[in-house]
Amino acid sequence: MSWLDRPASDTQISHGARLWLYAVGALVLAFLAIPTLIVIPMSFSQSQYLEFPPREWSLRWYEAYFSSSSWMAATATSFKAGFCTALLATPMGTLAAYGLHAARLRFAGLAILALLTPTIVPVILVGIALFYAYVQLKMVNSFLGIVLAHTMLAVPIVMMIVGSALKSFDLDQERVARSLGATRTQAFLQVTAPQIGFALVTSAVLSFLTSFDEVVVALFVSGGDNATLTRMMFLALRDQIDPTIAAISTIMIVITSLLLAVSQLFGKSDP
Amino acid sequence: MTTVSAFDAAGPAGDGHAAGLRRDQWRERMGLAGLAAPALLLVTVTMLVPVGWLFGLSFLDDNGALSLEHYRRMLAEPSYGRTFRTTFEISFVTTLICILLGYPLAYFLSQLPRRAANLCMIAVLLPFWTSLLVRTYAWLVLLQRSGLINTWGMKLGLWSEPLQLVHNMGGTLIGMVHIMLPFMVLPLYGTMRAIDRNLLRAAASLGSTPVHGFWTVFFPLSLPGLAAGAALVFVLCLGFYVTPAMLGGGKVTMVSNRIANDIELFFNWGAASALGVVLLVITLVVLVLAARLSRGAGLFGAGH
Numbered sequence: 001m002s003w004l005d006r007p008a009s010d011t012q013i014s015h016g017a018r019l020w021l022y023a024v025g026a027l028v029l030a031f032l033a034i035p036t037l038i039v040i041p042m043s044f045s046q047s048q049y050l051e052f053p054p055r056e057w058s059l060r061w062y063e064a065y066f067s068s069s070s071w072m073a074a075t076a077t078s079f080k081a082g083f084c085t086a087l088l089a090t091p092m093g094t095l096a097a098y099g100l101h102a103a104r105l106r107f108a109g110l111a112i113l114a115l116l117t118p119t120i121v122p123v124i125l126v127g128i129a130l131f132y133a134y135v136q137l138k139m140v141n142s143f144l145g146i147v148l149a150h151t152m153l154a155v156p157i158v159m160m161i162v163g164s165a166l167k168s169f170d171l172d173q174e175r176v177a178r179s180l181g182a183t184r185t186q187a188f189l190q191v192t193a194p195q196i197g198f199a200l201v202t203s204a205v206l207s208f209l210t211s212f213d214e215v216v217v218a219l220f221v222s223g224g225d226n227a228t229l230t231r232m233m234f235l236a237l238r239d240q241i242d243p244t245i246a247a248i249s250t251i252m253i254v255i256t257s258l259l260l261a262v263s264q265l266f267g268k269s270d271p
Numbered sequence: 272m273t274t275v276s277a278f279d280a281a282g283p284a285g286d287g288h289a290a291g292l293r294r295d296q297w298r299e300r301m302g303l304a305g306l307a308a309p310a311l312l313l314v315t316v317t318m319l320v321p322v323g324w325l326f327g328l329s330f331l332d333d334n335g336a337l338s339l340e341h342y343r344r345m346l347a348e349p350s351y352g353r354t355f356r357t358t359f360e361i362s363f364v365t366t367l368i369c370i371l372l373g374y375p376l377a378y379f380l381s382q383l384p385r386r387a388a389n390l391c392m393i394a395v396l397l398p399f400w401t402s403l404l405v406r407t408y409a410w411l412v413l414l415q416r417s418g419l420i421n422t423w424g425m426k427l428g429l430w431s432e433p434l435q436l437v438h439n440m441g442g443t444l445i446g447m448v449h450i451m452l453p454f455m456v457l458p459l460y461g462t463m464r465a466i467d468r469n470l471l472r473a474a475a476s477l478g479s480t481p482v483h484g485f486w487t488v489f490f491p492l493s494l495p496g497l498a499a500g501a502a503l504v505f506v507l508c509l510g511f512y513v514t515p516a517m518l519g520g521g522k523v524t525m526v527s528n529r530i531a532n533d534i535e536l537f538f539n540w541g542a543a544s545a546l547g548v549v550l551l552v553i554t555l556v557v558l559v560l561a562a563r564l565s566r567g568a569g570l571f572g573a574g575h
Binding site (some may be wrong): 033103115124126128133246256260 | 295300301302304305306307309310311313314315316317318320321322324325328372374375376379380382394395396397398399401402403404405406408409410411412413415417418419422449450452453454481482509510512513516517526527530531534540543544547550551554555558
C-alpha cells in the first residue's frame with residue numbers, strides 16, 4: 001500500500017485525498033516566510049537594483065550603513081529606547097499584573113481594562129495625541145518622550161504575558177513562605193518570580209521588540225538627534241528604494257530571531 | 272478570606288480580632304492593588320489624557336468655540352466618505368483573504384503531529400515577530416517594476432510588460448494580508464487543536480464520510496476561533512497606516528493616512544481629531560459586536 005492510499009487520520013481519509021491540503025498549506029507557509037527571508041540574500045547584492053539571485057556579491061550596503069553617522073545615531077537611539085522600554089515596562093507591567101491578580105478587588109477589572117487600552121486604540125491616534133501633548137510639554141523629539149510612549153505601548157503586553165503565567169500559579173505557595181517568616185517581597189522574589197521567570201524574560205524581550213519595531217508613534221514624537229531607526233527607514237522609503245535598507249532589514253531580522261531564540265532557550269531550561 | 276470567616280464564627284469574644292483582621296486584610300489588598308499605580312499613572316498620562324484632549328479638540332472650531340464643524344464637514348465632503356469606504360473595503364477584503372488562506376493553513380497544521388506542527392509554526396511566527404516595516408519593505412522590493420516577481424514572470428513568459436504590482440490597491444492588499452495572516456492563523460489553530468478528535472471518530476463510526484464529518488462536526492466547532500481571528504484582523508486593519516502609506520503610492524488613503532496628512536500637511540488638528548474619534552468609535556463598536564457574537568469564546572485568549 002503506497003503512502004498516498006494510507007489513511008491520514010482516524011476518519012480514514014487517505015493522504016492521497018488530502019494532497020491538495022498539503023499543497024495549500026505549504027504554499028501559504030511559503031507566502032508567509034519567503035518574502036521576509038528573500039531580503040537577506042538581496043542585501044548582499046552589488047547592484048543598485050536589488051536582484052535575486054544577486055549576480056555579484058558585495059558588502060557595499062552594509063558599509064554604507066555602518067559608515068553613515070545618521071544611520072548609526074538612529075540605531076543607537078533605537079537600541080537605547082528598546083532597552084529602557086524593557087527596563088521600565090517589565091517591572092511596571094509585572095507589578096500591575098501581580099497586584100491586581102493578588103488583590104482580587106472588584107475594580108481590578110476596570111484597572112485592567114484601562115491598562116489594556118493601548119492595544120485597542122488605533123496607533124495613529126496614540127501618535128497624534130502624544131504629539132499634541134508633547135508639544136505642550138516641550139517634549140517633542142526628546143528621548144524621554146519616546147521611551148515613555150513605548151513603555152505605555154509595552155505595558156499591556158507584559159501584563160497579558162505575566163497575567164496568564166500567574167493564572168496557572170498557586171498563590172498559596174507565597175502564603176506558605178510568609179507563614180514561615182518571609183516578607184511579602186521576599187516571598188515574591190524567592191518563590192513566585194523564579195516560577196514565572198519565563199514569562200518575565202519573554203515580557204522583557206517583547207517589550208524591547210515593541211519599542212525597536214514601532215514606527216507610527218516614533219514618526220510623530222521622535223526626531224532630530226533622537227530619531228529612531230524605524231522613523232529614518234520609513235522616511236527613506238517614502239522617497240525611493242534605498243538598498244541600504246535591505247542591509248538594515250537583514251540586521252533587524254537577525255536581532256529579532258536571536259532575541260526570540262534566547263527567550264525560547266530560557267523557557268526550555270526552566271523546569 | 273476563610274480565616275476571617277473562621278474568626279467571625281468564634282462569637283462575641285472574637286469580634287475585636289475579626290474587625291482588626293478585616294481591616295488588615297483590606298489594607299493589604301489595597302496595598303497590592305497599589306502596585307498597579309505606576310502603570311496606571313503612565314497609561315493615564317501618555318494615553319488617556321492626550322486622547323481625551325484630542326476628543327475635546329474635535330468639538331472646537333478654528334476660533335476655539337464649541338462646534339460640530341469638523342463632524343459636519345466629514346458628512347458633507349464626499350472625499351471623507353471615500354476614505355471611509357476605502358478603509359472598510361480594504362479591511363473587509365483583507366479579512367476575507369486571510370480567512371481563505373488562514374483556514375486551510377490552520378487546518379493543515381492542526382492535522383500534523385505536534386512536533387511537525389511546531390516546526391511549521393516557526394514559518395508563521397517568524398513574520399509575526401519581524402518588524403512590520405521590514406516586511407513591507409520586502410514586498411516593495413519584490414513587487415516593484417524591476418522587482419523579482421516582474422523579472423521572473425517575464426522570464427517565464429507569463430507576461431511581456433512589467434506589471435504595476437505595487438503603489439496601488441493590489442500591492443497594499445498583498446502587504447496587509449501578509450501582515451495579518453498570523454493573527455488569523457494563531458487563534459484558529461488554538462481552537463482546532465482543542466477540538467476533541469473523538470467527536471470525529473464518533474461521526475465516522477455512525478457512517479459519515481470524512482468530508483461530511485468535517486462540515487457537520489469539525490467546522491462548526493472551529494467557528495469561535497474563526498470569529499476571533501476575523502474580528503481581530505478586521506479591527507487591526509481599520510487602523511493601518513504604514514502599509515498603505517508605503518505600498519499604496521499615495522493612491523490608497525485609509526483613515527489613518529488621512530489623519531496623518533491632516534496633521535503633517537494642513538496642521539488641521541480639529542479635522543484630524545474628529546477623524547480619530549470616529550475611527551476609535553468604529554473600532555470599539557466592531558470589538559463589542561465581535562465580543563457579543565463570539566460570546567464566551569474569548570476574543571484574545573483563544574490563540575494561546
